[in-house]
Amino acid sequence: MQLPTEAELEILNILWARGPSTVRDVHTESEKDTGYTTVLKQMQVMTEKGLLKRSERFRSHVYEARIAKEQTQRQLARNLVRRAFDGSAKNLVLGALSSQKVTVEDLAEIRRMLDEYEKRSL
Numbered sequence: 242m243q244l245p246t247e248a249e250l251e252i253l254n255i256l257w258a259r260g261p262s263t264v265r266d267v268h269t270e271s272e273k274d275t276g277y278t279t280v281l282k283q284m285q286v287m288t289e290k291g292l293l294k295r296s297e298r299f300r301s302h303v304y305e306a307r308i309a310k311e312q313t314q315r316q317l318a319r320n321l322v323r324r325a326f327d328g329s330a331k332n333l334v335l336g337a338l339s340s341q342k343v344t345v346e347d348l349a350e351i352r353r354m355l356d357e358y359e360k361r362s363l
Contacts, residue, residue, distance in 0.1 A: 243290050243291070243292070244316060244317060244320055245287075245292055245313065245317075248273075248283060249283070249287055249292060251271065251272070251273065252267055252271075252280070252283065252284060252287065252293075253292065253306050253310070253313065254310075255267050255270045255271065256293070256304065256305055256306045257306055257310040260305065261296070261303045261304065261305040262303065262304060262305070263301045263302065263303055263304070264277065264280055264281045264284055264301075264302070264304070265277070265301070267280055267284065267304070268280040268281075284304055288304070291307055292306070292307055292308070293305065293306060293307055294307045318333070321333065
């Protein structure tokens with residue numbers, strides 16, 4: 242599967258949050274100042290790329306994400322680790338933690354998640 246572009250990710254995020262939606266729904270929800278026909282064309286291209294699937298059961302075409310949000314996030318993270326962090330998950334995590342202020346609660350949650358991950362990996 243091709244990785245989505247930034248503009249495609251915006252559309253995917255709308256569809257993941259809303260569920261199956263028409264182009265009009267996505268256009269209305271979008272925070273960008275793009276025209277309806279631009280959103281339509283982009284969603285048609287995303288369908289051709291395999292990022293979306295379209296249902297023609299209703300009068301309006303209804304689109305939905307073909308792949309789950311979590312799977313897309315894993316693919317994007319894998320690509321980012323490979324391209325920007327020399328394949329090192331450790332360097333990715335350190336980069337993410339040092340790029341912005343992290344709350345004590347977030348650090349505790351990260352520690353808990355790492356402990357759970359470690360238990361599953363053994």
